[in-house]
Amino acid sequence: MNLGQWLSILCLLIVLVFVWQIRQVLLLVFTAVVLAVALNQIVRQFQKRGMPRSRALLLALSAAALLAVLITYVIVPPFVDQFLQLIALVPQGLKQVVFWVERLLNNRPNWLAGIELPNSTSLVDQVQILLSAVLPNFFAVFSGSLGALLQTLLVLIFTLMLLANPASYRSALIQICPAFYRSRLDTVLTKSEAALGSWLGGALISSSAVALLSAIGLWSLQIDFVLAQALLAGLLNFIPNIGPTLSMVFPLTVAALDTPWKMLAVVVLYLVIQNLEAYLITPTIMANQVSLLPAMTLAAQLVFARFFGFLGLLLALPLAVIAKTFIQEILIVDILDQWQRPQQHRDSMNAHSDSLSENPFQLPPETDLY
Numbered sequence: 001m002n003l004g005q006w007l008s009i010l011c012l013l014i015v016l017v018f019v020w021q022i023r024q025v026l027l028l029v030f031t032a033v034v035l036a037v038a039l040n041q042i043v044r045q046f047q048k049r050g051m052p053r054s055r056a057l058l059l060a061l062s063a064a065a066l067l068a069v070l071i072t073y074v075i076v077p078p079f080v081d082q083f084l085q086l087i088a089l090v091p092q093g094l095k096q097v098v099f100w101v102e103r104l105l106n107n108r109p110n111w112l113a114g115i116e117l118p119n120s121t122s123l124v125d126q127v128q129i130l131l132s133a134v135l136p137n138f139f140a141v142f143s144g145s146l147g148a149l150l151q152t153l154l155v156l157i158f159t160l161m162l163l164a165n166p167a168s169y170r171s172a173l174i175q176i177c178p179a180f181y182r183s184r185l186d187t188v189l190t191k192s193e194a195a196l197g198s199w200l201g202g203a204l205i206s207s208s209a210v211a212l213l214s215a216i217g218l219w220s221l222q223i224d225f226v227l228a229q230a231l232l233a234g235l236l237n238f239i240p241n242i243g244p245t246l247s248m249v250f251p252l253t254v255a256a257l258d259t260p261w262k263m264l265a266v267v268v269l270y271l272v273i274q275n276l277e278a279y280l281i282t283p284t285i286m287a288n289q290v291s292l293l294p295a296m297t298l299a300a301q302l303v304f305a306r307f308f309g310f311l312g313l314l315l316a317l318p319l320a321v322i323a324k325t326f327i328q329e330i331l332i333v334d335i336l337d338q339w340q341r342p343q344q345h346r347d348s349m350n351a352h353s354d355s356l357s358e359n360p361f362q363l364p365p366e367t368d369l370y
Contacts, residue, residue, distance in 0.1 A: 027308050027315065028151060032158030034200065034318055039064060039163055041197050057163060075231070082228030086250045093253030184334065192325045199321050202282065207237040209281050210273060214247075217269040221262065224254050233270075237277070239313060240297050244274050292320055 019026065039060050046056035162169060170189060174182050211234025218226045229251050236243030248270045255262040292300075300320040304312035312319075 023308065024311075027311055028155050029158055030319065031311075031315060032155045032162060034196065034315070035155065035159045036162035036166065037193055037196050038200050039159070040166060041201070043163070061160075061163075075227075079228050079231055082225040083232075086225055086228060086253070089257065090250075090253050093256040096256045188326065188329045191329060192322050195321050195325050196318055199318060203238055203317075206277055206281050207234040210234050210237045210277050213273045213276065214270075217273065218251060218266075221255075221265055221269065223251055223262075223266065225250075229254075233273075238317070240301070240317060241294075242301065242313070244270065292317075292324065296320065296324075 042060040042063070043053065043056045046059055047053055051059070170186075173189070174185050177185050211230045214233040215226050215230035218229055223229070229247075232250065233244075233247040236247040239246075248267070251266045251270070252263055255266045297317065297320060300323075301313055301316040304316040304319055306312075308315075
């Protein structure tokens with residue numbers, strides 16, 4: 001390797017280290033991209049009706065601001081109040097569950113008498129360890145702090161900048177790539193935007209349906225704090241696999257203060273809702289969404305949560321949607337699908353040699369990246 005190649009590798013390593021150091025900022029920028037894509041979908045709907053972009057953008061931002069104010073002053077205060085009461089009930093519900101477990105172990109049937117089962121003390125210790133590991137990060141999302149406020153303002157500023165002139169930022173990103181690949185990258189970015197918009201719209205509808213079904217079910221079972229628990233179920237539905245399990249903790253805690261049968265009814269209710277969401281609601285409204293294998297979704301959650309924390313877990317699915325689109329289009333279509341076996345390549349070159357004798361001005365075959 002010559003000096004230029006070594007310098008290129010060194011520059012690449014420096015860039016990778018720099019990107020790793022600012023990964024949290026890049027994650028905030030990606031959050032702004034998700035919001036900008038969502039709002040841009042609304043702007044485009046207004047533009048299709050003949051409205052200029054400036055007026056469509058102003059109308060979309062006004063509607064978003066009005067919705068944010070409505071949520072802040074109408075929904076957030078009772079939600080926070082009920083949520084704080086739910087947190088206070090968690091220790092009481094846990095004690096009640098321990099009491100029922102002890103009662104069950106003391107009155108177990110004769111055929112289980114010779115089997116050593118874990119005692120209630122070990123169960124409580126394990127549950128407390130689990131809660132101490134999960135709940136602080138979970139509650140941190142809902143707790144206000146100066147850092148969270150500054151991050152929110154940063155995301156909003158980035159979102160407004162991207163919405164003001166998205167074509168310029170897209171053109172700047174495309175210019176980084178070599179000239180021969182720029183038109184192809186533009187196509188890949190268009191497909192990525194469509195996939196992200198499809199996922200976001202479907203996820204909003206699906207989460208709203210889960211929140212509504214949870215509210216109806218919890219109200220029919222006479223479980224307290226319906227608003228807070230239904231909103232939590234809808235919000236946590238954005239986190240596949242892990243979110244639905246977390247959303248079941250609080251209604252089970254409230255039901256534990258009543259009867260064991262009500263706890264069983266809550267479990268059945270949430271299982272029914274999640275099956276309806278997985279096999280009916282999501283396939284219906286996300287028919288054109290980029291499909292992700294369940295194992296790949298879980299792996300993406302673990303990887304992004306490990307490197308980016310709880311925010312990475314929240315954004316794991318949209319990140320996975322974008323990553324799959326780029327892998328499918330660039331790695332598979334443009335690179336792997338274009339590889340030829342050696343024999344096929346020799347046959348192609350031989351065919352070209354034969355045709356060259358007939359037409360000496362014919363150019364050699366080249367791989368079509370598009």
